[in-house]
Structures are given as C-alpha cells and as structure tokens.
Amino acid sequence: MELNSFQQKAFDQQKPTIEKFGRRTWGWTLFFLAWIGFGGYALYLQIADGHIVTGMRDNVVWGLYIANFIFFIGISYAGAVISGILHILKVEWRKPIIRIAEMITVIATLIGPVFILLCVGRFDRLHHLILYPRLQSPITWDVLAISTYFAGSVIFLYLALIKDFAIYRDAKLKVPKWRQKIYKALAIGYRGTPSQKKHIKISMNLMAIIIIPLAIIVHSVLSWIFGMTLRPGWHSTIFGPYFVLAAIYSGTGVLIMAMWVYRRMYKLYDYITDKHFIYLGYIMLVLGAAYGYFTFSEYLTGWFGSEKWENEVLHKLFSPSEYGWWFLFANVCGILLPIFTVAFPKTRKPGWIALASLFMVMAMWVKRYLIIVPTLESPLLPMQDTRMDYVHYSPTWVEWALTLAGIATFFLFFTLMSKFVTIIPISEFADKEKELIKEVSATTSKDSKVVPA
C-alpha cells in the first residue's frame, strides 16, 4: 500500500507504540490481570456458595451488577451513535477519533452483558434462553438486541480497520511472525484497488446507518426491563428515550476521557487537537441539557402527581439520610458541571472538559444505581421484615470486586488493542485532509501542550 506523506508521518509516529510492548504496559497489564483474577475469585465464591454472598435479597433482587450493565451498554454509545452520526454527516474532524470511539463500543458491549449474567442464579442453564425462548419477555428482546448490536459494532470497527491492516501487513513491522500473520489475514487481501475502495466505502456508509437504530433499540429494550414492570420509579413512558439519551451522553464523556488519556500517553497532540475536545464538549453540552430536561420532567411529574408509591421513592431520593447526597451528586456532576464547564470559555479547555467528563461519567453510574435500588427498596406491600439485609441493599465485597474486575477488563482490552492497532487510523488521512489537520493544529498548537488539571 502506498502511503502519502501525511499517512507516513502518522504511521511513523505510532509505529513504536504497536511494535514494542514496553515495561510500563506490562506493568499495567499485570495490574489489570490481578484485578480480574481477584474478580474471578469472587465469581467462584458466588457460583459455589450462591447469591447469598452478594448483597441482593428478596426485595432488592438486583443491585450493582444491573447498574454496571446499564452503565457499560451506555458508554458503548460512544462509537455507535457519536461515530455513526458524525460519519453520516461527513464530519471530517471525526477521523482521528473514530477508532477510539468504536473500540469503546466493542469493548463495553462485550463487558456489559457479563454483568447481567452475574445476576443470573443459574449459569448452567443459560442455554435455556435459546432452547425455550419466550419472545414476550423483555429479556429475550435484550438478548437479541445486544447480540445484534455487538455484531454490528464489531463489523463497523473492523471495516474501518481493513485498510490499516493492509498498511501494517505491507510495512514489515518489527513484530513476531504470528502477529504479521494475523495482520495479513485480517487485511483480507486489501490492495487499494478502486473496486475494493468502493466496496469498503459503501459498507461503511451502510453500517453507520444501521448501527444507529440498533443502538437505540438496545438501550430502549434495556430500559423496558424496568419500564414494563408495575414498580414506582420504573413504570414510566419516558424510560426508553431517557435511557438512550443518557447512554449517548455518558458515551461522549468516556470518549473525551479516552482521548485525553491517549493524547497524553502516546503524544498524539498533532492528531487529537483541542478542537476535538471543544467540539465534543459542545455535543456533551447539548446532550447534558437534554438529559437534564428529561430528568427534570421525570421527577417533576412524579412529585407533582404525588402518588403514594412514587412519593415513597422520591422521598428516598430526596432525603439526606437515604440517597439524598447521591441524588445531589448525580444531578450536579451529571448535569450542571459538564454544561457549565463547556459553557464558560475559561474552562473550555481539554483538561477541564476531560475532568468534567470524568465526574459526569461517575455521576451517570450513580444515577443508574439510583434508578435500580431505591425502587426495589420500595415494594408496594409493607416489607415488615426484621432482617436488615432484606430491607436495605448494601453491596458486598464480592459485588465490588466483580465491578472493579469489569472496569479492569475494560482498561486491559483498551491497552491491548492500542498495542495491536494504531489508535489514530492511518488510512483515513487522504491528501486533502493534510491541509485541514495542519490548519487545525496550527490554530491550537499554542495551547495544546498546556494541559490543565
């Protein structure tokens, strides 16, 4: 494959990253593996002793795991929706960041469903989902939707990678034989002929269009697991769009954080510029405002109507002795903080935006927890149970260990992927973008090295 000068430059800069694993990467890999191993031990206990080792009981039948599930599927929207929409709109500045976005999608979609499996009492009977499926159940919809979505996002990521694999294959990288073989196989004979180019382009356009409704279906179906029940705080028509919006929002946040980390770690200031942060910041601001609006109307209608059960859940959310502080955190950091950070020119800087994203993503996790637990702690009939663990849910170390293992898996996959493919897609830079990128970096190079926070 012939590379133009700009592609060559981008490749030369990233070559060492994928050629050498490095001591630091080994360190992180082992660290993540250790966490995952610890999670594995927790999982062993959960399987051997039963769900008694978790904090879940007959009233609060779901806990941290489901919150994690919604969270991971949520952040997977970074690649699906953000990258898909930018692709359809032919936004040129998307090109350096699409790979990060789509990697988030694939990895998060892989980890998310593991958490719903952790809620399942009988691992050994998962095949029943296929043997005796009931199409009426939202869980069956979930199984169908998530597996389709996962396949779709893998294809979407892969299509954008084929050209790069061809470049790695032809570049004679200093990597072991087996990796060269993998690159060769994954490049599936791409030589850059006009017909090949055309086909990839068409497929990419198609996938970008398909992946958006797929993503919307996934989170709607997920929200309906709750929305379809007769529980206060869940049984709400707003849940589908609310979840979808929250997902795109948190996905944007994770994308911004990942960009910030990679830019620093691999010195990619020429490609991931301040403009990227600012533009994505704008997207985050709009989504944050819309999410805030949804949140407001959801709680306002519940509070104003003040139905008995709804009131009970709201009381738990507002009262400082129960979930009041968490509720405040979720709304201040999840809505106000990102909006104001991007709104004020003073803080509209990569570092600040990334920091606001970090808090927003944490707040979005808390928000998911607040959707699940207070509702389950408010059954319609009085609990009248003296066993405190049945009345109030508190996660055990097993659940935390597995949660951390999930996060560690996310980072581990990310680390390994960044050592296998270039984070900045090389083939995407056509000649004409050379000028564009130069222009962008020229305007921002002044402060691009200044990283606050």
Added chain:
Amino acid sequence: MKQEEINDKSRRDFLKQAAITTIAATACGSLACSCGGGNKHEHHSTSTATGEKVKLLSPDGKMIEVDSSQLHQHDHAMYVSRAEARTGIPGRKFVMVIDLGRCKNARKCVGACQKMHHLPVEKEWLSVKLMKDNEQSAPYWFPKTCFHCDNPPCVKVCPVNATFKRQDGLVLIDNERCIGCKFCMAACPYSTRVFNWEEPKEDLRDYVSSPETSLPSKIGTVEKCDFCPDMVRQGLLPDCVSACPNGVFYFGDENEDTVTNGDETISFKQLIKDRAGYRYMEELGTKPRVYYLPPKERLFPVERGYDALPDNLKARFKDVMEGEKK
C-alpha cells in the same frame, strides 16, 4: 417424560439411595408415584439395612438386588407428567377468598405452609402482614398468598417460560427450567416470590421434581406459593386452608361456584356479594384470583395477634403497633 426424569435424577448425583428409590419406583409400576406429590408428607431418612435383599429390574433392563430397607411404600398419588403439570387440572378454575375479619395472626397457615413445602423458618411463601391503610383506619392482619393473577406480570416477563399460567388458574414455576434472572421477582408488584439465595439446607433430592410441588428446591431459582396443586389433585385442601383455626381461608372452584374453609362450603359468588369481597390493588390490572373480605365485624382485636408473638416477630410490626398505641 418419566424416563427423562429418572435419567436426569441419576445424573445429578450417584447417591445410592436416590438411585435405588427411582429404580424401585419404575420396577414396581404402581409405586411410580413415589416421585409424585403424595410423598411430600413422608419424607424419609435412610434406615438401617435389614439384610433382606429384593430383586428389581433396573431401567436399562438389568436385574439388581437392593436391601429391602431401601424400598418405601408411598401414597397412591397420581403421577403427574411435566406436560400435565403445565396445563393444569381440566375444567377447574381455582379461587381463594380470605376473610380478613377472622384473622388474628395465629400464623398456623405460615407454619403449615413451611412444613408442607419444606421451607426454612426464614422463608415464607405465605406471610401475614399488618396493614394500616391510612392514619385514621384501624390496622388489620392481612395474610398474603400468591394471587395467581389472571394477568400475571411475572409470567409475562419470564424469558424461558419457567413460570407459567395454567388453565385452572394457577401460576406455577418449573424450577428445572428457571435460570434465576429474578425478573419475575422485580415484576411481581406484590413481592410474592422468593429466591433460593443458597443451597437448601434440607436434603430434598429424593423428590422427583415437579412444578406442582416445587420440590426439590434448587439453589439459584425462584419459588413461591403454589396453592398446593398436588393436594388438590388428591381432593385435599391446601395446607394453609386446613391449618387455619379460624377458617380465614376459603378455597374452591369458580366454575363450580363453591368455596370451602373446611368448616362450611358456600357459594363463591354469594360470599363475594354478601361480604363485599374485593381484590387487592385492583387498579394494577393484574386480576388476582384471591379475593379479600373486608375486616368488618372482627372476631378478635388486632392486639391479640401481636401480643402473643415472640419478640423477633413482634419487631416486624412494631412501627404500626406503636403508632396505634399513641
């Protein structure tokens, strides 16, 4: 179906006794019911060997000898296949009426239910709540079974058809099918369902599994009140009904329009009409098959059910009762 169950059972573990019981059941034909519902009350423990050997034909056609002490006589209950257990008893439409005016929280129903279904003390398929609808209204005892809804939210959400609605109105669970996702528990607005958070302490492996008995209970699966269909098949009342000293529970058949609490047998429609029977939380649209008669003209003051309780149970209702005394 039978063969399948037997295979399934022997696969589960090779406990000699369990294997032999099933072989014996097959060999003796009429004793096949050992695995049905009838043996619930006759849970046996391994007795000492007598030395007397009995020849039996195993399912794969081999002659085997077992000690006579390993054979057990069982009630001649009907053998109910899984398919039958899923469709229900033809022509029936079970219904329950609970007379709140008669309940004094004697908790005999709870105990009988736990004994019948081999539940540990902390697990209550049937529970008695102390209800107080608003500040002004008087508290009353409220026995809560599964409502066996005609529009059951739990059945709707099950991804594997493990919980199902039968023609005779019952909502049951096949705990061999259940994957333990707990979605039904989240969906049930009445918090009826309970989960096996750990391995059941009592060894119940001798029972051949049936959705009609919910035995043997399995770790990681959901269970709940089942209206004792195995008892009903034998023409007996569910244990909570017969255990109640005050005749709180009426059980019967809507098609026949009769319900009975063991003492009196009356018209279901007439009872509901005369006593203003209602269904709990009608507004949810779940269409329960359990009706309540309002706590009017009570037989006992509500305190009778509270004062007699041991402290650990008193604690459950403390909030309501103390509010009452003020």
